[in-house]
Amino acid sequence: MTLTRHDVEGIAELARLEISEAELPVYVGSLSSIVGFIDQLSAASTENVEPMAHPLENQVQPLREDQVTETDHRDRYQGNAPAVEAGLYLVPKVIE
């Protein structure tokens, strides 16, 4: 299967990735070859086969008491943020 330029623009939009004009044809080519490569899975017979999402079977998700165990590290964590003010993360204006 071959992807079109339009397909790749749509995928990039869904993935929130800015792709330059120069990069676009490169991705059209490499993504098409990847899709062609993974298409060979369609030949495998998987009737009545359960999908496997996780490598360890019979593994139950552990539960814990619903109690506060974390301490406040807001200032330290926000030290890595590009823009903060008064303990809040700043983003471009969303509502006019």
Added chain:
Amino acid sequence: MTAAELGRGLRAGKFTSVEVTKHFLGRIDHSGKQLNAFITVTPERAMADAARADARIARGEGGLLTGVPLAHKDIFCTEGVLTSCGSRMLSNFVAPYDATVVERLAGAGMVMLGKTNMDEFAMGSSNETSWYGPVRNPWDGTKVPGGSSGGSAAAVAARLVPVATGTDTGGSIRQPGALTGLTGFKPTYGRVSRYGMVAFASSLDQAGVLAQSAEDAALVLGAMAGHDARDSTCVNAPVPDYSAGLGRPMKGLRIGVIGEFFGAGLEEGTGKAVRTALEAFRAMGATIAELSLPNLPLSVPTYYVVAPAECSSNLSRFDGVRFGHRCADPRDLRDMYKRSRGEGFGAEVKRRIMTGTYVLSAGYYDAYYLKAQKVRSLINADFKRAFGEVDVLMGPTTPTPAFAIGAKTNDPITMYLNDIYTIGANLAGLPAVSVPCGFVDGLPVGLQIIGPHFAEERLLAAAHAWQQVTDWHRRVPPMFA
């Protein structure tokens, strides 16, 4: 010297951790840049840790690894130290906490010398996708060291550090281990905590070790493994004494040889070296049976659906808001997301995010993602069937020795096929190790040993037995001897 030998020397008072640490920092200073093995070196912290380790040993409280230096792949969060994951996206990220692996090895008294280079977000098989540039193979500077844990592999192979951590999602410990002549150990999925390890594909990622020997791998793995409530997939089962199990005899060990691993793509010299190793195991009393795992050839296409799908989801957290790169002067929120991510991620990471987005998108989910999960079941069933008949599986780790830097960068599929023998163990969550088994044209090649879930001891015993009758693992690249 190996980590185990250094540990013994430290406890016997033959040298101090401060001396050992200075020695390795000197080697990094001398050769680190040439190999580009490190992203960050932390000499001040290392010297302080070494002094603390010496005090601990002097008090008689030193453990087997106390005072022994190590390096961490730059995918593990290290409090107060840059944790870049090989990406421009995180090139300004100073981790606010330690990964469990980092915490435990520090608790054992190990001395961190720095953070090693890697493929960006662990996506690569040659260490060429790093924002910090490619790493060179110590055996031949024109060749790749493998990836994604290429910096850790090059650093240990050149003896810039005795041992290093790595992570393995599709072969990222075993493949660079094979291409640099090291023992590269990937434990069972869930054996080691993933807390504080930057996520690539959460159902496949597992932390492990790049070491000079099986003995070292056993020691370090024992110190990093075990239950951690902060990773809900980390298995709550006791950690055996891996070192104690090393002496197990090979007599009666049932070895299965995976027929599919000896097909057309296998380079001749590599195949010969692996066959010679199998004969050595037979001579030690093991039995050899050829087995077929018919669905295994589908492991690479399965992986390139599952891993990108998980990566596209995991990497959505990089949005330019809470951490990581943010573009200059965003027009609005969408522009900020798109340009921050477009600028912050390199070409291979973007390619995988887009592959994942595509296979998860409406209309394609069943045909690709669900289908791949079903084929993953088939591959898993093949392994299960095999382990009903044999104790371990053996074969080559890689189809060829190390290739030239730049040789495969323009063709993703050719690059992906480097991991054709390693990916199966990740899909099934199995432990696997690569051990050096010879040289082809001066470049090391590896024997891969795969076991059933939680058979770490069995794999380490087999690797150790091999290293008792061979000295491939003791070879050091001439330029770094």
